[in-house]
Amino acid sequence: xxxxxxxxxxxxxxxxxxxxxxxxxxxxxxxxxxxxxxxxxxxxxxxxxxxxxxxxxxxxxxxxxxxxxxxxxxxxxxxxxxxxxxxxxxxxxxxxxxxxxxxxxxxxxxxxxxxxxxxxxxxxxxxxxxxxxxxxxxxxxxxxxxxxxxxxxxxxxxxxxxxxxxxxxxxxxxxxxxxxxxxxxxxxxxxxxxxxxxxxxxxxxxxxxxxxxxxxxxxxxxxxxxxxxxxx
Numbered sequence: 001x002x003x004x005x006x007x008x009x010x011x012x013x014x015x016x017x018x019x020x021x022x023x024x025x026x027x028x029x030x031x032x033x034x035x036x037x038x039x040x041x042x043x044x045x046x047x048x049x050x051x052x053x054x055x056x057x058x059x060x061x062x063x064x065x066x067x068x069x070x071x072x073x074x075x076x077x078x079x080x081x082x083x084x085x086x087x088x089x090x091x092x093x094x095x096x097x098x099x100x101x102x103x104x105x106x107x108x109x110x111x112x113x114x115x116x117x118x119x120x121x122x123x124x125x126x127x128x129x130x131x132x133x134x135x136x137x138x139x140x141x142x143x144x145x146x147x148x149x150x151x152x153x154x155x156x157x158x159x160x161x162x163x164x165x166x167x168x169x170x171x172x173x174x175x176x177x178x179x180x181x182x183x184x185x186x187x188x189x190x191x192x193x194x195x196x197x198x199x200x201x202x203x204x205x206x207x208x209x210x211x212x213x214x215x216x217x218x219x220x221x222x223x224x225x226x227x228x229x230x231x232x
Contacts, residue, residue, distance in 0.1 A: 001019075001020075001021055001022065002019075002058040002059050002203065002206065003018070003019065003020045003050075003052060003056050003057050003058045003059075004018070004019040004057075004058065004059045004060075004061065004199055004202055004203055004206075005017070005018050005019075005043065005046075005057050005059070005060045005061070005082075006018075006019075006060070006061040006062070006195040006196070006198040006199055006202055007039070007060065007061070007062045007063065007075045007078070007079055007195060008063045008075070008095070008098060008193050008194060008195040008198060009035050009039065009063065009068075009071040009072065009074055009075035010063045010064075010065055010066070010067025010068060010071055010072055010075075010095035010098070010193065011067050011068055011071065011095070011124070011173050011192065011193065012030065012032055012068070012173070012192075013028065013029065013030045013173075013192045013193075013194075014028070014029050014031075014034065014035045014038060014039060014042075014071070015027065015028040015029070015193075015194050015195035015196070016039065016042040016043055016046060016195050017046075017194070017195035017196040017198070017199055018043075018046040018047065018050055018052075019199045019203075020050045020052060020056075023050070024196055024199055025046050025049055025050065026046075026194065026195055026196040027042035027045060027046060028194065028195075029042075030192070033070075035070070035071050035074045035075070036070075036074050039074060039075065039078055040078060043078070043082075054082060054085075054086055055086050057082070057086065057088050058088065058089065059088065059089045059090075059091060059202060059203070059206050059211070060079050060082065060083055060088050060089070060090050060091070061090075061091040061093055061198050061199070061201070061202030061205075062075055062076070062079045062090060062091070062092060062093065062217070063075065063093050063094070063095040063098050063193065063195075063198070064076070064092040064093065064094070064095065064217065064218070064219050064220050065094075065095050065219050065220035065221055065222070066095060066096065066124070066126070066132040066150055066152065066220050066221060066222040066223070067095045067124065067132070069221060072095075072219050072221070073219070076217060076219055079214065079217065080214045080215070080217060083214035084214040084215065088214070089206060089211040090211060090212050090213070090214050090217055091202045091205050091206055091210065091211055091212075092212060092217055092218070093198055093201065093202065094134060094146070094150055094220065095124075095193060095220075096122040096124065096132060096133075096134030096136075096150050097122070097134060097136060097144060097146065097201075098193035098194075098197070098198055099122045099124075099171045099172075099173065099191050099192075099193050100120055100122060100136050100138070100144050100171065101144065101193070101197045101198060101200075101201055102191050102192065102193045102194050102197040103120075103171055103189065103191045104138070104142065104144070104197070105194075105196075105197050106191070112142065115138045115142075115169075116138045116139055116140045116142065117137065117138070117140075118137070118138065118168035118169060119135065119136075119137060119147070119165060119166070119167045119168045119169070120135070120136045120137065120138065120167065120168065120169045120170075120171060121133060121134070121135050121136075121162070121165065121167035121169070121170050121171070121186075122134045122135075122136070122170075122171045122172065123170055123171070123172050123178055124172060124173055124174075125172075125174055125177040126152055126222070126223060129154060129155040129156075130152050130153065130154055130155065130223070131152070131153055131155065131158060132150060132151070132152055132222060133150070133151050133152070133153050133161070134146065134150040134151075135147040135148055135165060135167070143204075144201075150220060150222065151222065152222040152223055155181070158181060158183070158184075159181075159183040162183070162184065162186075167186050168186065168187075169186065169187055169189065170184065170186050170187065170188045170189070171188075171189050171190075171191050172188060172189075172190060172191070173190065173191065173192050173193070174190070175188055175189075175190040
């Protein structure tokens with residue numbers, strides 16, 4: 001079995017998970033603006049707990065956005081440094097799709113069986129009256145398919161867009177932001193993406209032969225960095 005490290009730093013939370021011989025350990029923090037301080041120590045602690053070194057890592061799965069510009073850059077820099085130095089395969093993952101994978105792990109077997117075929121939309125506040133949005137569907141085998149590219153959309157276009165796709169379920173990392181949109185009538189569930197929930201999809205993608213060179217990782221900002229900075 002492959003030793004897999006996953007990193008999720010796209011939002012307010014920061015998490016790292018390590019899988020070795022079927023055992024998954026995770027470090028997680030919801031403290032604001034500490035990603036840069038805790039990410040490397042988290043990785044070091046996980047390696048120590050598994051009695052591994054960086055050279056033992058076979059695959060790194062990283063959430064590439066969209067999301068917090070600063071958080072994404074921190075995860076990107078550490079992933080690129082580790083992967084380049086140790087020749088580790090990298091699997092880039094959508095941070096919006098990560099919400100769906102984390103949502104899936106919260107469901108009981110009975111509740112999970114009711115989800116396949118339903119339209120799931122992930123909405124994350126992008127600030128400056130914009131939202132990041134991704135549309136997904138869970139298949140009968142519980143794998144998750146994207147219904148199109150992740151997008152950024154203006155708040156005043158949300159009503160028209162959502163009425164066209166008519167989602168069965170909306171996931172978000174901040175329910176208060178979405179609840180303020182009074183036209184949203186679909187059930188809204190608050191969920192934070194977690195690194196431990198990205199182990200399976202990282203391994204599955206790797207097994208299909210998919211990976212990228214650490215020097216070719218591209219973050220999915222969906223908004224220019226300058227615009228993001230003005231909003232913070």
